[in-house]
Amino acid sequence: MENKWNIIHDIAVVYQYFMELGNENESNFMNSLMRMEEEIEKWEFKINNELYGLKHRNPENYDVLYDLMMSQFVPLQLDQMNSSMENLVNYFNAGVFDGGVINLLFNSIHKCIGEDICEGQIHQMEYYTKMWMPVSPDLKILNHIMQFKLNVNNPESLINDMVDDVENKTDENRSSSSEFNFISLSDLDQNTIPDCAGIYAFRILNINSLPEPFPEILSLKDNRYFYIGQSSKSLFERMYKQELNGKKHGTFFRSLGAVLGFLPAKGSLLGRDTRNYKFSKEDTLKIVEWLREYVEVGFFTETENLDQIESDLIKKYTPLLNIQGNPKAIPEISELRKKCVEFAKSE
Numbered sequence: 001m002e003n004k005w006n007i008i009h010d011i012a013v014v015y016q017y018f019m020e021l022g023n024e025n026e027s028n029f030m031n032s033l034m035r036m037e038e039e040i041e042k043w044e045f046k047i048n049n050e051l052y053g054l055k056h057r058n059p060e061n062y063d064v065l066y067d068l069m070m071s072q073f074v075p076l077q078l079d080q081m082n083s084s085m086e087n088l089v090n091y092f093n094a095g096v097f098d099g100g101v102i103n104l105l106f107n108s109i110h111k112c113i114g115e116d117i118c119e120g121q122i123h124q125m126e127y128y129t130k131m132w133m134p135v136s137p138d139l140k141i142l143n144h145i146m147q148f149k150l151n152v153n154n155p156e157s158l159i160n161d162m163v164d165d166v167e168n169k170t171d172e173n174r175s176s177s178s179e180f181n182f183i184s185l186s187d188l189d190q191n192t193i194p195d196c197a198g199i200y201a202f203r204i205l206n207i208n209s210l211p212e213p214f215p216e217i218l219s220l221k222d223n224r225y226f227y228i229g230q231s232s233k234s235l236f237e238r239m240y241k242q243e244l245n246g247k248k249h250g251t252f253f254r255s256l257g258a259v260l261g262f263l264p265a266k267g268s269l270l271g272r273d274t275r276n277y278k279f280s281k282e283d284t285l286k287i288v289e290w291l292r293e294y295v296e297v298g299f300f301t302e303t304e305n306l307d308q309i310e311s312d313l314i315k316k317y318t319p320l321l322n323i324q325g326n327p328k329a330i331p332e333i334s335e336l337r338k339k340c341v342e343f344a345k346s347e
Contacts, residue, residue, distance in 0.1 A: 005068065006052050007045050007091055008059055010084035011105065012069045014128075015040060017081040018109050021120040028116040035112040037062055042108075047096055049187070085128065092135070093215075095205045099136035099222030106132075106142055135222040180298020185244065185291055193236045193299070199309055200239040200299035201319070202226040202252075209294040211261060217330060218320060225319040226295060227252045230310045235299050244291055246284040249276065255321045257287050258336035269344035277344040 015036045023029045041062065044053030052058050059065040073080045091097060106129055113121060129139040180201045204210070204226045207218040218224065229252060231238035241247040249257075257279050264277035279287065302309060311325050318328040 005072075006058065007047065007087070007096070008040070008043060008052050008054070008065060009069045009072075010087045010091075011043055012040055012065060013073055013080055013084035014088075014105065015109055015112060016069065016073055017077060018113060018121055018124065020077060021124060022113060022116070022118045024118070025116050028114055032112050032114060035114070039108045039112055040065070045091075045096060047091075049184075085131070093207060093219060095203070095207060095224045098224055099132070102132045102136040103138050103142075106139055110142055110145070134220055137222070180300060182296045182298040184296045186293070188297060190236070190240055193240050194301050195234045195236045196301055197230075197232050197303050197306065198235045198299055198301040199228070199230050199306065199313065200235060200243075200297065201228045201313070201317075202243075203296050203298070204320075205294050205296055209290070210259065213332065214259065214320065214330075217332075221318070221320075223317055225317040227255075227319050227321040228310060228313050228317065230306045232306060235301070239297070239299060244288070244295075244297065246279075246288055249278045249284075252321060253287065254278075254340070255323075255333055255337060256291075257283065258340050259321070259333065260287060260290060262287065264340055264344040266343055267345075267347055269341070270347060272345075275341045277340050 019029065019032045019036055022032065041054045044051065044055055046052070050058070054062060054065065059068070088102075092099075092102070106125065110125075126143055129136075129143060133139050180199075182201075182203055184205065203224045204218070205224075207215045207224065210218070227243075229239070229243065229250075238250075242250050243252045246253050254277060262279050262283045264279055269275070269277055278284075314322050314325050315327055318326055320330060321333060323329045323333060
């Protein structure tokens with residue numbers, strides 16, 4: 001495989017930068033580098049249907065990864081660190097990963113550093129984690145732990161308590177990435193969708209595919225959840241046919257169409273006692289095409305407590321298009337839906 005720079009190299013730069021800050025303690029430095037190799041081997045991403053990570057031989061192996069990374073890192077360490085951090089911001093904005101992944105990254109780096117942490121590592125960790133705290137607020141816990149390690153003579157009991165908190169939060173972030181087993185809609189095989197009750201979720205792959213102000217709103221969130229719903233009878237009928245293919249315009253489909261700037265036929269609800277507008281066949285197809293390009297879907301089967309599970313997940317992830325029960329509901333969504341209703345009821 002051709003040896004080209006990719007997201008794994010940027011991840012490796014961030015590790016290497018923090019390891020180098022502690023290189024005065026040679027023994028701990030060497031141990032940190034060994035732990036770093038173990039941690040980097042765990043990383044994997046899927047971007048535009050291409051898999052990245054050492055387990056996918058992309059880069060080919062750790063030596064190949066390390067050689068190319070160091071060839072760029074050694075001359076100007078801080079410049080390369082900032083360049084790789086900028087690349088990670090771009091990946092985040094493109095929906096490649098969410099704030100939970102950033103939390104995992106910095107906690108993994110902390111694990112590699114070990115107990116002999118130096119002041120420079122703490123200061124730089126504080127600087128870079130502050131950049132990410134708006135989308136990964138749990139990083140505050142990590143900063144507290146590192147400060148205690150440096151400044152408290154015997155912080156072990158405090159550290160253990162806080163480490164447990166970080167690990168619990170980290171497990172939640174890991175589960176949030178796999179809870180629904182997300183797959184891009186273009187890769188989804190309809191034959192694998194259960195014809196039974198369950199919970200489903202949609203995530204947006206590229207926030208810049210939405211009109212303003214929604215890319216900016218999503219950039220401030222710690223995830224890319226777009227909508228969470230439930231089906232009391234059939235995930236195939238509700239999620240796949242209605243929501244993703246517009247066979248019947250549900251709440252999600254009407255909200256999405258409004259966000260994308262579509263309007264129902266003027267007067268189509270005139271004199272009717274309903275607010276459930278519909279888009280034209282042509283516009284419906286355009287919305288479905290947009291979904292196939294920019295949305296990934298996840299779901300799991302469940303027959304009990306559907307309302308409670310759905311409610312808890314909406315509160316946890318505050319998806320962009322969920323209004324009811326969403327503590328961070330976006331007023332612009334309601335306004336756009338209202339505009340569609342008024343247009344459909346106008347003469």
